[in-house]
């Protein structure tokens with residue numbers, strides 16, 4: 102079950118999707134349980150930006166058919182707040198690989214996002230100075246101010262961005278690709294040519310929901326989410342994730358982290374089968390905070406990894 106990833110030795114191939122598991126809050130609520138059984142083999146922070154962000158106005162969530170649309174808007178303390186307050190707590194996460202063994206540190210991957218190459222550079226340079234950070238993940242789903250397209254949606258622009266930040270860090274550099282593009286494999290190749298050590302996908306798919314129409318009242322049809330549009334995640338996107346991960350893994354030589362709608366060991370196995378090296382679990386952790394550990398167990402014991410979430414996960 103253990104796996105090597107960009108020089109990191111991980112106990113199993115399951116980690117969290119950025120922004121979907123608050124390890125600091127979980128540690129406060131379940132300290133002892135978590136110390137012995139942190140659900141993930143590596144921990145990915147939520148997206149950190151240069152300046153603090155309040156996030157989008159409410160409402161921020163919409164329950165879609167078999168999924169979730171979120172317009173959280175990346176609220177965070179900003180780089181300095183993260184480095185000073187959150188990083189020391191996240192760096193202390195440990196897990197016990199086998200019963201009775203000594204606790205081991207969970208490698209920390211910091212996810213950052215800028216709206217320009219200059220901002221990305223400042224974020225990467227600051228993270229490079231902190232040894233608690235094992236690897237960096239660049240979230241390139243931020244809209245380009247000129248085109249309105251995601252920064253990572255254009256293979257050439259993405260290659261240039263990665264080339265600009267690559268010399269600023271010796272840590273493994275993972276590019277979290279946007280699925281909102283015409284050719285995700287070409288974007289992955291651009292990231293690889295720019296010097297990425299790995300790519301991860303899929304991020305959420307751009308989506309929208311409208312306020313329910315009341316037949317007796319004025320016309321409905323207004324956007325429900327405070328941010329107007331949001332990102333769709335969960336089982337609804339699993340088939341899209343499988344297709345995009347397969348296309349990317351067939352195109353690039355660097356390792357791929359696959360995610361999107363994973364609820365069981367069988368779902369994780371599918372992503373590994375099409376070429377992913379690691380699998381991230383996102384929305385499922387809201388339903389079952391221990392999902393990461395359960396999915397890792399199911400992967401190790403295929404008889405338990407049925408296609409639908411097991412009884413155990415419903416607790």
Ligand SMILES: Cc1cc2nc3c(=O)[nH]c(=O)nc-3n(C[C@H](O)[C@H](O)[C@H](O)COP(=O)(O)O)c2cc1C
Nearest residue numbers: 118119120147148240303304334335361362383384
């Ligand atoms: C509530 C929520 C918050 C998220 N926040 C982030 C984030 O801060 N940075 C990021 O790169 N991805 C973020 N994501 C995307 C997830 O990491 C993941 O790519 C996506 O949800 C697909 O996986 P899933 O279907 O298992 O949730 C977020 C997703 C959700 C549902």
